[in-house]
Amino acid sequence: MNTKICRVCEEKKPISKFYKAKTNKDGYMNTCILCWYQKTVLYRKKNREKYNSWCNKYRKKHLKKYARLKRGHRKRQRDWAFEIIANGKPIKCSKHEEWNCCGDPYELDYLTLDHIDGDGFRHRKEYTKDTGLWQGAADIYAWVKKNPEIARKKLQIVCMNANMMKAKRNMEYRKR
Ligand SMILES: [Zn+2]
């Protein structure tokens, strides 16, 4: 079977002018590519505005929900990363005793991962190896999960205060 009659234009056309369709008995669509294109693509084009406005409405409605879901995912990843770095020890600010930087060193919301050698910028390249794009802390969390041994040597958990103090002074220190 090298030809087929298009149901729409009723022309006999070579089978190469039909898209494949697994659901059809002969394995090809009943509409030729040209007719299919006119019917669907042009229709879609014509209705794109309609379609887009519907999408926007939908998006707006669900934006909050998506944001919440995304945050939830990030939080889980973060918890994972903290667990790995803490390595069985309690998750707390590791500078608390030395710097008296935070009221509650266990306050999870205020904790962040910090580069012990202050070379975070240089390592961003390493974290983004997979995607090539820097997508924020999520990349670090993913990297920690993949390289727990190296991560424990390079990163420590500190509170935001300590993290900022360190950046401000631009000083480097070692974990004791
Ligand atoms: Zn046709």
Ligand SMILES: [Zn+2]
């Ligand atoms: Zn602290």
